[in-house]
Amino acid sequence: MTDAFGFAAAALSTQRRRTLLSLLGVTIGVAAVVLLTALGEGARGFVAAQFEGIGANVLAVAPGRVKTGGVPAFGHTTTDLSIADAVALRRALPHARAAAPLVVGVDEVAHGARARSAMLLGTTADMRTIRGLELASGAFLPEGDWDRGANVAVLGARTAAELFPGTSPLGAQVRVGDWRLRVVGVLRPRGLHMGADLDEAVFVPVATAMRMLDRRSLFRVLLMLRSPDELEAARATADRLLVERHGREDFTLITPDAIVAALQGILTVLTLALAGIAAISLCVAGVGIMNVMLVSVSERRAEIGLLKAVGAGRGQVVRLFLVEAALIAGAGGVLGAALGWALAGAVRGLFPQFPAEPPAWAVGAALSVSLLVGLAAGAWPARAAARLDPVAALARR
Amino acid sequence: MIRLVDVWRSYSLGGQELHALAGVTEDVLDGEHVAVMGPSGSGKSTLLNVIGLLDRPTRGRYELDGREVSDLDDAELSRVRRDRVGHVFQAYHLVARLDAQRNVELPMLFAGVPRAERHERARAALAEVGLAKRSGHRPSELSGGERQRVAIARATVLRPTVILADEPTGNLDRAAGQQVLELLERLNHGGTTLMVVTHDLDVARRARRVLILEDGRVVNRLAGHELKSLAEALAAKRVEP
Numbered sequence: 001m002t003d004a005f006g007f008a009a010a011a012l013s014t015q016r017r018r019t020l021l022s023l024l025g026v027t028i029g030v031a032a033v034v035l036l037t038a039l040g041e042g043a044r045g046f047v048a049a050q051f052e053g054i055g056a057n058v059l060a061v062a063p064g065r066v067k068t069g070g071v072p073a074f075g076h077t078t079t080d081l082s083i084a085d086a087v088a089l090r091r092a093l094p095h096a097r098a099a100a101p102l103v104v105g106v107d108e109v110a111h112g113a114r115a116r117s118a119m120l121l122g123t124t125a126d127m128r129t130i131r132g133l134e135l136a137s138g139a140f141l142p143e144g145d146w147d148r149g150a151n152v153a154v155l156g157a158r159t160a161a162e163l164f165p166g167t168s169p170l171g172a173q174v175r176v177g178d179w180r181l182r183v184v185g186v187l188r189p190r191g192l193h194m195g196a197d198l199d200e201a202v203f204v205p206v207a208t209a210m211r212m213l214d215r216r217s218l219f220r221v222l223l224m225l226r227s228p229d230e231l232e233a234a235r236a237t238a239d240r241l242l243v244e245r246h247g248r249e250d251f252t253l254i255t256p257d258a259i260v261a262a263l264q265g266i267l268t269v270l271t272l273a274l275a276g277i278a279a280i281s282l283c284v285a286g287v288g289i290m291n292v293m294l295v296s297v298s299e300r301r302a303e304i305g306l307l308k309a310v311g312a313g314r315g316q317v318v319r320l321f322l323v324e325a326a327l328i329a330g331a332g333g334v335l336g337a338a339l340g341w342a343l344a345g346a347v348r349g350l351f352p353q354f355p356a357e358p359p360a361w362a363v364g365a366a367l368s369v370s371l372l373v374g375l376a377a378g379a380w381p382a383r384a385a386a387r388l389d390p391v392a393a394l395a396r397r
Numbered sequence: 398m399i400r401l402v403d404v405w406r407s408y409s410l411g412g413q414e415l416h417a418l419a420g421v422t423e424d425v426l427d428g429e430h431v432a433v434m435g436p437s438g439s440g441k442s443t444l445l446n447v448i449g450l451l452d453r454p455t456r457g458r459y460e461l462d463g464r465e466v467s468d469l470d471d472a473e474l475s476r477v478r479r480d481r482v483g484h485v486f487q488a489y490h491l492v493a494r495l496d497a498q499r500n501v502e503l504p505m506l507f508a509g510v511p512r513a514e515r516h517e518r519a520r521a522a523l524a525e526v527g528l529a530k531r532s533g534h535r536p537s538e539l540s541g542g543e544r545q546r547v548a549i550a551r552a553t554v555l556r557p558t559v560i561l562a563d564e565p566t567g568n569l570d571r572a573a574g575q576q577v578l579e580l581l582e583r584l585n586h587g588g589t590t591l592m593v594v595t596h597d598l599d600v601a602r603r604a605r606r607v608l609i610l611e612d613g614r615v616v617n618r619l620a621g622h623e624l625k626s627l628a629e630a631l632a633a634k635r636v637e638p
Contacts, residue, residue: 003506003512007506010494010495011494013494014493014494302488302490303492305490306490306492306503307503307507308451308475308478309449309451309478309484309490310479310484310503310504310507310551311475311476311478311479311480311504311507311508311555312475312479312507313471313472313475313476313507314471314472314475315472316475316507389452390451390452391446391451391452394451394486394490
């Protein structure tokens with residue numbers, strides 16, 4: 001077999017330009033598969049990282065019931081999810097590490113002549129634990145303020161920097177609509193978190209936020225358990241408690257892993273679809289190989305005739321040409337995998353938060369498919385070579 | 398021994414049947430040196446191709462060393478061709494990208510001879526044809542005579558019982574042709590059957606026996622030294638064996 005490889009390699013080296021061009025086709029095809037699956041994996045990793053901030057041990061309660069399952073949409077609310085519900089949930093789950101209600105809105109935040117639009121997050125002190133927030137200065141929201149509603153605010157890093165350039169906002173007042181809030185803390189830069197830019201957020205006590213936004217219902221109650229193993233028991237407890245309080249099941253219990261799993265599922269299908277599209281270019285590369293091999297058979301008729309004259313059987317001739325096709329496909333595949341890997345590395349270098357790592361299965365599949373495409377593309381020319389009449393071939397007829 | 402019994406090789410062309418060989422019956426004994434002559438289109442090369450198992454008779458019987466070989470399957474035919482027959486062509490048919498050594502190794506490649514043995518035997522075969530020092534040269538770096546000697550080394554490296562040479566000196570000058578003929582005759586003296594298709598009277602006269610073909614038939618047989626001219630041999634037309 002090594003002899004066949006040597007013979008095939010020597011044959012290919014005599015048609016260097018043609019061989020390189022068809023090899024390039026395979027290289028591009030495999031590189032595309034590797035890169036696109038790496039991007040798909042990157043997207044999955046990115047989404048997973050976004051959800052990691054919440055943790056796999058967080059149970060979210062949302063108002064409203066969505067019959068088809070999944071995340072309840074806005075507008076499906078039937079009964080309010082109140083602060084009292086949140087307090088009751090906290091009491092029913094004494095072993096929970098943290099519990100925080102959440103109200104979300106957008107309003108203009110101003111200080112002096114400076115103003116900007118900001119995301120208003122009404123919550124309690126436990127949100128710091130749940131979201132893993134770090135303070136740059138001052139303190140977070142006051143402990144135990146569930147329904148009193150102090151007029152205080154904690155600013156996200158960018159909001160603080162823009163409203164208070166060069167000075168400390170601690171102790172200063174910001175205006176949110178008609179409300180005046182005293183800044184008690186500033187967060188360290190955090191960036192995007194589940195699609196929301198926490199650097200642009202303003203955290204206020206939940207009761208204050210509900211008054212400011214004129215809301216009667218919470219957006220979520222987040223319950224952080226000690227481990228994901230406690231999720232099922234907590235879910236049952238929360239379910240029982242809220243049914244008892246509301247008289248019916250008009251709420252939805254969400255676990256992040258369910259959301260992540262749903263998103264991961266979508267992204268996996270997307271990745272496979274991208275890989276499939278890229279694989280089409282591999283088939284086109286196969287046509288290129290077939291073309292090169294057919295030309296090669298046509299040009300090497302006398303050689304094929306000679307090989308038969310010196311005793312090569314049909315099977316041996318087929319093998320020689322298949323090895324040539326496999327060499328083009330194999331070399332193109334290896335180069336393509338390396339190129340795809342390098343491009344994915346470049347993407348990771350440019351966007352460090354995007355983990356575009358080519359999955360091993362994709363590299364393996366791309367290499368296998370390229371080899372199969374090469375062999376399939378070589379089959380017809382190899383068969384044509386093997387069927388040549390030696391006398392006619394020697395006479396180049 | 399080569400035994401042809403009423404061998405025909407026919408082609409269909411434009412709905413018409415043409416006979417390149419039309420009932421050839423001939424025995425060639427082991428170790429014989431036979432020349433085949435005839436006008437163009439008389440069937441000389443077709444005869445050699447059939448004997449060399451590159452072509453199959455349309456009908457008739459062909460026995461090689463006592464075995465019917467005209468109806469073998471492809472794999473067996475290839476094996477017999479490789480083991481029993483060595484071909485020498487007018488155009489040498491060396492693979493241009495391979496050096497002399499690797500050209501000579503080709504039949505052994507398909508015979509599954511291990512690499513080390515292949516190298517050794519190819520070197521010995523090249524030494525036998527006086528090209529030991531040219532083993533690393535490609536065909537384009539060799540003269541016509543040297544190329545034909547490489548082709549002879551390739552044809553003999555598996556020690557076949559029959560060597561078939563189709564115009565082996567056709568592309569060579571007199572000196573190189575002489576060298577090639579001496580080489581072929583040396584192999585014949587060693588016991589290998591030699592059949593040479595030629596237009597050259599001098600080449601044919603060196604054979605023990607000359608077959609004269611016309612229209613696909615053997616129309617005359619004579620000893621090499623009896624050959625004066627093709628025209629005379631054709632005119633004489635003795636068809637009995």
